[in-house]
Amino acid sequence: MNILQVEALRKAYGELQAVKGISFAVRKGECFGLLGPNGAGKTTTIRMLYGYTPRDAGKLELFGLDIDRDIREIKRRIGICQQEDSLDPDLTVHDNLVGYARYFSISRQQAERRAAELLEFFALKNRAADRISVLSGGLKRRLMLARALVNDPDLLILDEPTTGLDPQSRQLLWEKLATLKGQGLSILLTTHYMEEAERLCDRLVIVDHGEILVEGKPAQLVRERVGHSVLEIAEPDQAVRAFLASEPCRVEDLGNRLLVYLDDGDQLFLKLTREVRAEGCTLRPAGLEDLFLKLTGRELRE
Amino acid sequence: MNWPRPSQISHRTLRVWQRNFSVYRRTWQISFLPPLLEPLLYILAFGVGLAVMVGELQYAGRPLSYTVFIAPALVSVAIMYNAFFETTYNSFVRMYWQKTYDALLATPLNLEEIILGEMLWAATKSVIAATLMSIVISLCGLFEFPGALLLLPLAALGGLLFAALGMICTALVPGIEMFNLPIFLGVTPMFLFSGTFFPLENLPGWAQSVAQLLPLTHLVALVRGSALEFWSGSLWFSLLYLLVATAILLPLAIALMVRRIVR
DSSP: OOEEEEEEEEETTTTEEEEEEEEEEEEETEEEEEOOOHHHHHHHHHHHHTTOOOOOOEEEETEEETTTTTTHHHHHEEEEEEESSOTTTBBHHHHHHHHEEEEEEEHHHHHHHHHHHHHHTTTTTGHHHHHHHSSOHHHHHHHHHHTTTOOOOOEEEETTTTTTTHHHHHHHHHHHHHHHHTTOOOEEEEEHHHHHHHHHOOOOEEEETTTTEEEEEEHHHHHHTTHHHSEESOOOOHHHHHHHHSOOOEEEEEEEEEEEEEOSSSSSHHHHHHTTOTTEEEEEEEEEEHHHHHOOOOOOOO | OOOOOOGGTTTHHHHHHHHHHHHHHHHHHHHHHHHHHHHHIIIIIIIIIHHHHOOEEEETTTEEEEHHHHHHHHHHHHHHHHHHIIIIIIIHIIIIIOHHHHHHHHTTTTHHHHHHHHHHHHHHHHHHHHHHHHHHHHHOOOOOGGGGGGGHHHHHHHHHHHHHHHHHHHHHSSGGGGGHHIIIIHHHHHHHSSSSSSSSSSSSSHHHHHHTTOOOHHHHHHHHHHHHHOOOTTTHHHHHHHHHHHHHHHHHHHHHHHHHOOO
16 A cells, blocks of 8 residues: 555645645555656645645545545654754754654653653654753754654654754764655655655655656666667767767767766777767766756756 | 534644644743733833823722722733734734644644634633732732632633734734734734723714724723722623623634635
């Protein structure tokens, strides 16, 4: 059974069609990624999943329950880590967890036990009595994530969990999320960090302008849509261009940089570096970022 | 705009109240000071400084010292201020900067419960302030008992009414600095012209009619009537005014906040 089933979901703000009929499903125990550039409709989608934003059309089912009928039960069983810090600055780290548990009608005793577990798991034990205002961005995120788990949810929803974090905090968070996934937790994740999606997501969709562009397993999508590897050539000259024109390959011209998508082997790369020029030529494996940019374009957003 | 339905409100409303109470408890020593000290300052200033110039006045056909006359008004004003400032500045900060409502909306709570819980808490602050002030004023011998015991339910009712008015402002203002407008145009005139510091009869006829529209006028009349045991039939009308206004404004405040927040 699917943990989350989204069908033909729509939302418009006046003229702006934020979500234009998207459908996807999250299976039990998997980490599902919702990828897209800023303004693609990711957060709007997430907000519709827990009734924060009313949808215009479409069907939403979580745990087999209809969102219109069983919103309370659904909200009791999901954990949501919002994009913006919404920790309670009037309370300590510990009280943020225990206080939040009250909204789920969790008994005091159980809340204390759960809070202790989560503080331990997220290495926040020594900061339990601290006020929120003295925490760094990374600690706040960890606490946000801990808070989203206080009700022991069946589905964890993360809206850009690592945006704005330093590499150390990001690595730690990824590690913790991987552990949670290993314990069988189902996760829905939005991000625009490809490394994050590659590392955590079993399956993903890339959305842009409110529509799903592709869906699948990250490695498979990259192989199918981009290729095996990418040859990057910095400052290409006439000789390089002429050489590539004579070879059967896909070239993307960015002006002062050429990207050549290769399906297998390093024949072309070897030939180029041996016969034309080696300087500024790099061969690297194709990644999700290549696919993402290919699908959503290279122009700046917002 | 959608009016809240009773079926949308559950016991979870009290969790919001509880959240604010927990925060309040951390600093209760400081929160307790104004209601304890304020009446003493006013009674000192008015009772010692101004009352000698005013002397006795006639109220409802009985002679009354000026200090006794204003003591119930001080409690009424505190009921208004505590609730109104809680659901304006404090609620706005929680909604806009602290994202407290966003966090709560990710739990089984719904927005209707959050807003109602906020208003219940604001009314609770009014009750706390009115109780503390009444104790101080009673110790000065200015209130009559058992009549003054009615101040507790009156503080709750008045608190709810002004909490709803404040929440309506919060639902409508674009930014926090705009609260100056309802305060300057509504709260301050009420503070001065609701039979607080002089009897309404001193006003010209038209102004008396305007004053009858103000909620604080009716709260002051009820609080003064109870605390000094000046019973009159017009108090029933004032009570009816407060009940009807609260019954309309409370759901209106919820509906307007839902309209503001839900996008």
